[in-house]
Amino acid sequence: MPDPMYRRIADDLRDKIESGELAHGSQLPTELELRERYDASRNTVRDAIKWLITRGLVETRPGQGTFVVEKIEPYITVLTGEASESAGEGDIYIQEVTAKRRVPKATDPRVEIQAAAGVVLEDLQVEPKSQVVSRHQQRFIDGIPFSLQTSFYPMGLVERGALRLIQAPDIAEGTVAYLRKELGLSQVGYRDKIRVRAPDANESAFFRLPDDGRVAVFEVRRTAFDEEGDPIRLTISIYPADRNQFTVTVGKVPDEIPAEPDVTSDQAQGAGRTG
Amino acid sequence: MPDPMYRRIADDLRDKIESGELAHGSQLPTELELRERYDASRNTVRDAIKWLITRGLVETRPGQGTFVVEKIEPYITVLTGEASESAGEGDIYIQEVTAKRRVPKATDPRVEIQAAAGVVLEDLQVEPKSQVVSRHQQRFIDGIPFSLQTSFYPMGLVERGALRLIQAPDIAEGTVAYLRKELGLSQVGYRDKIRVRAPDANESAFFRLPDDGRVAVFEVRRTAFDEEGDPIRLTISIYPADRNQFTVTVGKVPDEIPAEPDVTSDQAQGAGRTG
DNA sequence: GGGTATTTGTCCGTATGTATT
DNA sequence: AAATACATACGGACAAATACC
Numbered sequence: 260m261p262d263p264m265y266r267r268i269a270d271d272l273r274d275k276i277e278s279g280e281l282a283h284g285s286q287l288p289t290e291l292e293l294r295e296r297y298d299a300s301r302n303t304v305r306d307a308i309k310w311l312i313t314r315g316l317v318e319t320r321p322g323q324g325t326f327v328v329e330k331i332e333p334y335i336t337v338l339t340g341e342a343s344e345s346a347g348e349g350d351i352y353i354q355e356v357t358a359k360r361r362v363p364k365a366t367d368p369r370v371e372i373q374a375a376a377g378v379v380l381e382d383l384q385v386e387p388k389s390q391v392v393s394r395h396q397q398r399f400i401d402g403i404p405f406s407l408q409t410s411f412y413p414m415g416l417v418e419r420g421a422l423r424l425i426q427a428p429d430i431a432e433g434t435v436a437y438l439r440k441e442l443g444l445s446q447v448g449y450r451d452k453i454r455v456r457a458p459d460a461n462e463s464a465f466f467r468l469p470d471d472g473r474v475a476v477f478e479v480r481r482t483a484f485d486e487e488g489d490p491i492r493l494t495i496s497i498y499p500a501d502r503n504q505f506t507v508t509v510g511k512v513p514d515e516i517p518a519e520p521d522v523t524s525d526q527a528q529g530a531g532r533t534g
Numbered sequence: 535m536p537d538p539m540y541r542r543i544a545d546d547l548r549d550k551i552e553s554g555e556l557a558h559g560s561q562l563p564t565e566l567e568l569r570e571r572y573d574a575s576r577n578t579v580r581d582a583i584k585w586l587i588t589r590g591l592v593e594t595r596p597g598q599g600t601f602v603v604e605k606i607e608p609y610i611t612v613l614t615g616e617a618s619e620s621a622g623e624g625d626i627y628i629q630e631v632t633a634k635r636r637v638p639k640a641t642d643p644r645v646e647i648q649a650a651a652g653v654v655l656e657d658l659q660v661e662p663k664s665q666v667v668s669r670h671q672q673r674f675i676d677g678i679p680f681s682l683q684t685s686f687y688p689m690g691l692v693e694r695g696a697l698r699l700i701q702a703p704d705i706a707e708g709t710v711a712y713l714r715k716e717l718g719l720s721q722v723g724y725r726d727k728i729r730v731r732a733p734d735a736n737e738s739a740f741f742r743l744p745d746d747g748r749v750a751v752f753e754v755r756r757t758a759f760d761e762e763g764d765p766i767r768l769t770i771s772i773y774p775a776d777r778n779q780f781t782v783t784v785g786k787v788p789d790e791i792p793a794e795p796d797v798t799s800d801q802a803q804g805a806g807r808t809g
Numbered sequence: 810g811g812g813t814a815t816t817t818g819t820c821c822g823t824a825t826g827t828a829t830t
Numbered sequence: 831a832a833a834t835a836c837a838t839a840c841g842g843a844c845a846a847a848t849a850c851c
Contacts, residue, residue: 263837263838263839264838264839265838265839289815289816289817290816290817291815291816299839299840300839300840300841301840301841302838302839302840302841303838303839303840305817305818306838306839308817309584313588313747313748314732314747315732319816319817319818320816320817320847320848321816321817321818321846321847321848322815322816322817322846322847322848322849323815323816323817323847323848323849324815324816324817325816325817333729335727338782338784339614339782339784340784341785342784342785342786446785447785447786448783448784448785448786448787449783449784449785449787450781450782450783450784450787450790451781451782451783451784452610452779452780452781453728453779453780453781453782454608454778454779454780455730455750455752455775457589457590472588472589473588473748475730475750475775477730484785484786484787484788486786488786488787488788500730500750503729504727504728504729505727505728505729506725506726506727506728507613507614507725507726507728507782508723508724508725508726509613509614509615509617509723509724509725509726510616510617510721510722510723510724510759511617511722511723511759511761511763512723512724512725512759512763513759513763515725538818538819538820539819539820540819540820564834564835564836565835565836566834566835574820574821575820575821575822576821576822577819577820577821577822578819578820578821580836580837581819581820583836594835594836594837595828595829595835595836596827596828596829596835596836596837597827597828597829597830597834597835597836598828598829598830598834598835598836599834599835599836600835600836
């Protein structure tokens, strides 16, 4: 009596999914079948399915049917490392990913020169209207879109001699090592800011996210600093939130045991009395 | 011709929101007015509004109307700190929050003894079916729900003498300091795992999230280790993803200038050619 | 390639319920 | 109590995508 019908239908289907009665990837009954089974109109059944869609439990394929979404094994990215070694672009990424026997790939950076604006201006602490070098890459793992990454460098670095920042599409040794060798600039630390937001159109297209905007993306902004405490680089990385997680370690921490990932059976946090 | 009508209506309204023509917090025309303006049926107008809702651009209030959502100023939580000082519960949180002239509050921990399961079992590396102490807190800032936090401790710590883990609702000096004093156990490091997921019913209720599940939550799992590399604590913290972000610092990093947060005018990452 | 059946997507109209002012 | 505005539910019609023969 209390809940509207479309919610009761959705709850019933959700239970069948979570209990395993409807397996991952399997097809739900068609809208017409559900309409008969629950004695509701097709539109009401569709409202129930929409409710499940916004929760990421099912997906619809026109002409085919409605399916329980596949379980996704998350990629894990470690944000902490040696302060002086975090590669400006792709370096550690390549090592870490190959270590897991996956095949990483990244497009050659697309190099642009832009006027600093917004967060680039803030985080890089450059003058308004000053110019920055932007190096943009698409990164893949096993051929699957993994992340979009754009690094920004103050134009002053180029003027001081780091010409390859704007010339070479690829800087094999990593831009951090290159800047140290070329300018004697050491990266001594960095700050990451992590947030999630809705993807823009480009990101949705690249990651092939459903265009209904329910899958968010991580935005990780890494500002790197030299010994004087001046920012030398801002790297913005975008990852789909439904298949990525991040790890941060502080102090002395044992290596992680490669526990076989399995059930989502989270420990109950208690019967939430919000009082 | 290309896009369905409800999408054209939604796009038009979105443009008006993003251009500022419809200000944050302002009311949209009613469904009946929109029906006339766009020469569509009320159901089609409602489809357009649903599309905007799932993207978090507008919200509906029964009996009142449809409104552009308010901009939210995010809370910032720093994940990195002194390895030996991260308070088990609330300690640093209280300091950091008061430093920003906000009023933090936390409920007394609700203490339970549970059988370890799922991630608790994995991260705490205890035997299956062994028991753990669970200490659950609700935390507020300026009276607004801020986070849900549950810390799990192996029962062995209690057996070795840390009785206040199960006795005292409040451990004023922080559980990390308490364990060091009582058992000589030092926390020498911790590992955080960060992911986002849909909220469960308890979380939605506590944070007053719209029950349509479009606002995700951050889940931060912190496993703390002693000098032997054994896990001594697992703390799971939940934060609404629409109003929180996290900061991680590595190496030598200058203090952050308290830049006045403003426009979302992100630097363009380029005209996403996915080729 | 074409044709047909199936399935979901869009759009309409209407009626009634519920929350707010 | 009345008016307003959104929420739920019904029904029908046609379009678009897909699969299969």
